[in-house]
Amino acid sequence: xxxxxxxxxxxxxxxxxxxxxxxxxxxxxxxxxxxxxxxxxxxxxxxxxxxxxxxxxxxxxxxxxxxxxxxxxxxxxxxxxxxxxxxxxxxxxxxxxxxxxxxxxxxxxxxxxxxxxxxxxxxxxxxxxxxxxxxxxxxxxxxxxxxxxxxxxxxxxxxxxxxxxxxxxxxxxxxxxxxxxxxxxxxxxxxxxxxxxxxxxxxxxxxxxxxxxxxxxxxxxxxxxxxxxxxxxxxxxxxxxxxxxxxxxxxxxxxxxxxxxxxxxxxxxxxxxxxxxxxxxxxxxxxxxxxxxxxxxxxxxxxxxxxxxxxxxxxxxxxxxxxxxxxxxxxxxxxxxxxxxxxxxxxxxxxxxxxxxxx
Amino acid sequence: xxxxxxxxxxxxxxxxxxxxxxxxxxxxxxxxxxxxxxxxxxxxxxxxxxxxxxxxxxxxxxxxxxxxxxxxxxxxxxxxxxxxxxxxxxxxxxxxxxxxxxxxxxxxxxxxxxxxxxxxxxxxxxxxxxxxxxxxxxxxxxxxxxxxxxxxxxxxxxxxxxxxxxxxxxxxxxxxxxxxxxxxxxxxxxxxxxxxxxxxxxxxxxxxxxxxxxxxxxxxxxxxxxxxxxxxxxxxxxxxxxxxxxxxxxxxxxxxxxxxxxxxxxxxxxxxxxxxxxxxxxxxxxxxxxxxxxxxxxxxxxxxxxxxxxxxxxxxxxxxxxxxxxxxxxxxxxxxxxxxxxxxxxxxxxxxxxxxxxx
Numbered sequence: 161x162x163x164x165x166x167x168x169x170x171x172x173x174x175x176x177x178x179x180x181x182x183x184x185x186x187x188x189x190x191x192x193x194x195x196x197x198x199x200x201x202x203x204x205x206x207x208x209x210x211x212x213x214x215x216x217x218x219x220x221x222x223x224x225x226x227x228x229x230x231x232x233x234x235x236x237x238x239x240x241x242x243x244x245x246x247x248x249x250x251x252x253x254x255x256x257x258x259x260x261x262x263x264x265x266x267x268x269x270x271x272x273x274x275x276x277x278x279x280x281x282x283x284x285x286x287x288x289x290x291x292x293x294x295x296x297x298x299x300x301x302x303x304x305x306x307x308x309x310x311x312x313x314x315x316x317x318x319x320x321x322x323x324x325x326x327x328x329x330x331x332x333x334x335x336x337x338x339x340x341x342x343x344x345x346x347x348x349x350x351x352x353x354x355x356x357x358x359x360x361x362x363x364x365x366x367x368x369x370x371x372x373x374x375x376x377x378x379x380x381x382x383x384x385x386x387x388x389x390x391x392x393x394x395x396x397x398x399x400x401x402x403x404x405x406x407x408x409x410x411x412x413x414x415x416x417x418x419x420x421x422x423x424x425x426x427x428x429x430x431x432x433x434x435x436x437x438x439x440x441x442x443x444x445x446x447x448x449x450x451x452x453x454x455x456x457x458x459x460x461x462x463x464x465x466x467x468x469x470x471x472x473x474x475x476x477x478x479x480x481x482x483x484x485x486x487x488x489x490x491x492x493x494x495x496x497x498x499x500x501x502x503x504x505x506x507x508x509x510x511x512x513x514x515x516x517x518x519x
Numbered sequence: 520x521x522x523x524x525x526x527x528x529x530x531x532x533x534x535x536x537x538x539x540x541x542x543x544x545x546x547x548x549x550x551x552x553x554x555x556x557x558x559x560x561x562x563x564x565x566x567x568x569x570x571x572x573x574x575x576x577x578x579x580x581x582x583x584x585x586x587x588x589x590x591x592x593x594x595x596x597x598x599x600x601x602x603x604x605x606x607x608x609x610x611x612x613x614x615x616x617x618x619x620x621x622x623x624x625x626x627x628x629x630x631x632x633x634x635x636x637x638x639x640x641x642x643x644x645x646x647x648x649x650x651x652x653x654x655x656x657x658x659x660x661x662x663x664x665x666x667x668x669x670x671x672x673x674x675x676x677x678x679x680x681x682x683x684x685x686x687x688x689x690x691x692x693x694x695x696x697x698x699x700x701x702x703x704x705x706x707x708x709x710x711x712x713x714x715x716x717x718x719x720x721x722x723x724x725x726x727x728x729x730x731x732x733x734x735x736x737x738x739x740x741x742x743x744x745x746x747x748x749x750x751x752x753x754x755x756x757x758x759x760x761x762x763x764x765x766x767x768x769x770x771x772x773x774x775x776x777x778x779x780x781x782x783x784x785x786x787x788x789x790x791x792x793x794x795x796x797x798x799x800x801x802x803x804x805x806x807x808x809x810x811x812x813x814x815x816x817x818x819x820x821x822x823x824x825x826x827x828x829x830x831x832x833x834x835x836x837x838x839x840x841x842x843x844x845x846x847x848x849x850x851x852x853x854x855x856x857x858x859x860x861x862x863x864x865x866x867x868x869x870x871x872x873x874x875x876x877x878x
Contacts, residue, residue, distance in 0.1 A: 408799040427799050434799030440767040440786050441793045443811045450809040452802045 163188040163199075166498040167228055167275035169237040173217030177506065180215060183499040184237060186229035188279055193230060195254035196283045200264065200291075204303035205244035205273040206487070206515040207505050209431055210456070215240055227279055239272025240502065245294065245302040246278070255282060263299075264291030265306050265470070267463055269456045274502055276494060276518055290463075292470050300484050301477045303515050304337070309473045309482065310466065311428065311455045312341035316351075318458075319402055319424045319451060325350035326398035328375075330390075330418050332356045332411040333429070335365055337513050340372055340485040342404065347373030348481055354393050354418075356383045356411055372483070383414050390418040399423070407432030413439065421446045428453040487513035494519070522547040522558075525857040526587055526634035528596040532576030536865065539574060542858035543596060545588035547638055552589060554613035555642045559623065559650075563662035564603035564632040565846070565874040566864050568790055569815070574599055586638055598631025599861065604653065604661040605637070614641060622658075623650030624665050624829070626822055628815045633861055635853060635877055649822075651829050659843050660836045662874050663696070668832045668841065669825065670787065670814045671700035675710075677817075678761055678783045678810060684709035685757035687734075689749075689777050691715045691770040692788070694724055696872050699731055699844040701763065706732030707840055713752050713759075713777075715742045715770055731842070742773050749777040758782070766791030772798065780805045787812040846872035853878070 167184045174180035188199060228239070248262040258264070266273065267290045282290065294302040315338070320327075329346055331339050334355025346353045352375040357365065359379045369377045376393045390400060401422075403415035406429030416425055416438035425448065427436065442448060459466040476482040488508065492501045505514045526543045533539040547558060587598070607621040617623070625632065626649045641649065653661040674697070679686075688705055690698050693714025705712045711734040716724065718738045728736045735752050749759060760781075762774035765788030775784055775797035784807065786795065801807060818825040835841040847867065851860045864873045 405799070412799075427802055430800045430803055434803070435796070436799040436802060437794070437796040439793060440764070440771075440795040441789045443786055443795065443809070444789055444793070444813055447811045447813070447816065449811070450802070452806045452808070454803055454806070457806065 161190050163190070163277055165229060165275060165277040166494070167237075167239050167272070168241070168499045168502045169239050170215055171237055173215060175216045177212075177215065177503060181240065181499050181503065182237075183497065184228065187231065188277055189230045190250060193250060193252050193279070194281065195252040196281050197230075197250075197252040198248055198255055198258050198280045198282050199250035200246035200278050200280065201249045202273065202276050202278070202518045203245045203247055203263070203299055204515050204517050205241050206304045206307070206513065207241075207502075207509050208243055208307055209429075209509070210307075211241050211243075212506060214242070227281070228275070229277075230279055239275050241273035241275075242266075242269045242271065243304065243306045244271075244273030245299060246291070249277075257282070258291070258293075262293055263295050263297070263302060264293050265302060267292050267466060268459055274498065274516075276498065292467055294470070294474060296478055297474055301474075304484070304487065304513070305470055305473055305477070307455065308337040308485070309341040310469045311338045311453075312345055313469050313473050314455060314458060314465075315342060315402075315404055315426060315428060315453055316345050316349075318453065319426050323349055323351050323401075324398075326352065328352045328354060328394055328398050328400040329402045329404060330354040330356070330400055330415055331404035331406075332380075332415065333406045333431075334369060334374070334377060335361065336406060337485050337487070338406065338428070339404070340369070341482070343369060343372045343374050344482050345476075348476070352376075352394070352398060354378065356380055356414075372485075380411055384410060388414075402426065404428065405436070408434035408436055412436050416442055416448055416450075419446065419448055423448050425450040426453045427451070428455075485513065487515050489515055489517045491517050491519055520549050522549070522636055524588060524634060524636040525853075526596075526598050526631070527600070527858045527861045528598050529574055530596055532574060534575045536571075536574065536862060540599065540858050540862065541596075542856065543587065546590065547588045547636055549589075549609060552609060552611050552638070553640065554611040555640050556589075556611040557607055557614055557617050557639050557641050558609035559605035559637050559639065560608045561632065561635050561637070561877045562604045562606055562622070562658055563874050563876050564600050565663045565666070565872065566600075566861075566868050567602055567666050568788075568868070569666075570600050570602075571865060573601070586640070587634070588636075589638055598634050600632035600634075601625075601628045601630065602663065602665045603630075603632030604658060605650070616641070617650070617652075621652055622654050622656070622661060623652055624661060626651050626825060627818060633857070633875075635857065651826055653829070653833060655837055656833055660833075663843070663846065663872070664829060664832055664836070666814065667696040667844070668700040669828045670697045670812075671704055672828050672832050673814060673817060673824075674701060674761075674763055674785060674787060674812055675704050675708075677812065678785050682708055682710050682760075683757075685711065687711045687713060687753055687757050687759040688761045688763060689713040689715070689759055689774055690763035690765075691739075691774065692765045692790075693728060693733070693736060694720065695765060696844050696846070697765065697787070698763070699728070700841070702728065702731045702733050703841055704835075707835070711735075711753070711757060713737065715739055715773075731844075739770055743769060747773075761785065763787065764795070767793035767795055771795050775801055775807055775809075778805060778807055782807050784809040785812045786810070844872070846874050848874055848876045850876050850878055
């Protein structure tokens, strides 16, 4: 029996996505599966901004020649996408660690998730292919656990190791998926969160963020008002130890100003252009540090850190302590045009998190 | 016998220096010296920008009520100045650690050095008064060892612990006193230095910096030219691990851009207004950190670190490995007007380092 798979691929980086992305079909001949191969079927792949940046080039190299089907001829193609959840549908005769039916996510970035199926040699490409099993999670939880909740978990614990009850975090882009997970995770350890959101957001968004555990939500204008003082929010109780910046721009100066002595500004995204600007006198007198955070770099440097993070987040999901931040589901059926679906879904991303569900 | 001393003092911070600063005279009655007192005569006091910032207020609190003479009545006055070299001219009957003739510098900031003499209880005010002995140094070396060479020494060693031969440091304000010491100290451990200086500096300055050990000196325009690439200087050999910023402003973006992966930007001064601005994408992709450095904070947190630093720098001076960066000497004789001399010397500071020599 053979499976005909589809993948959204590119052969060279570029920003003209309709021309850069290609629809590639491939064949998996089940009789030709090698002893160390695992065949997985895709269940869901979210669109992350970093996936698009990767195709533009210069951000996070995709792994070229990702094997598509059971034909092992080298294919100079990169498959788009870095996050997704897959079900094991066939294993080679030597495979011990996976069983048919296992639900898995890729351990490392660069797997190429925008495809209906993948054939993976679990020994030969050991750095690339090992999966993390997520059998105990719902598909909703597993589909997006790898990037946003994991980022939030590491941001919370990488720069401050000794959180005290009542401490504060301030963050811009307070309504991003990562910020929503950060808010929930901080609440679990009694750390307060001040989230800044763009002006003009509806009351429903404020309600949602408060529901997730935000201590205070302010618009950018309120936060950047010359008379705003961080103690208006903290009442002078608890130190503002961490400021999280995922966009750059105007709010960064306010984040640095809002930090307490010895505070850290961590930048983990540059979606707003990424300009960092602040008053060096504040840095000097309050001994502020600024740091870079990048999940991909952490994972490449120490893959086990990613496994540990997913396990920690999984535990919180399973205990009901962490809720999936709502996202929009875009259905794809195997007879459809995957490239068109991916392009269409990327286009929708500005209105919120999008996840392609493979039926 | 009595000594009549003079001090340049202020009772409240302010920026109108001619009105804020006062000339205070005081009397030391040698017969009234207490058993734990040490009387010192001032030999030299440099003007540091931080001294002036301190009088402006908000920077580094002066210690009020510094005792002036043998009259122990509390005096709600701050004496200006934080650095200087003194000779012990009299000791009380209980004093064991100092001898008449010892040459000393204050261990901690806030001593109040703009005065001809000081009477110090070496037990009661132990946090404030202990001196570091510098008997083996020349007065030229001792006069300014406490701030600029000590800052340079700590900057070199605080953020990078494992310098490798051929690594690089880049710094703005490359002709400041601290930068000149940094250049010499880096050269001693085979670390390269790229120093940026303002446009229009004369060839003599370039020659002086090269003579001190700079690997390369560039004007701001050359460094900030859009086509400038750090590898034009480094030839791709050695990592740019540390960027030193003492002014803020335009060059900061270039410093961050010039750093190699995992590099650190350390800000230790804000004389140019201190605006810090750079491209967050570079911070993210190269994992750049920015840090604050402040000698005073280090010294207050760990006074022994200052003693260790002065000892390390003293050793280099005595071995002839470190040269005093040239400064201008302003003579003051005991019949003169100390406040006028100090004001006049502050006014000259823009043209280079100034040190008042007490005759």
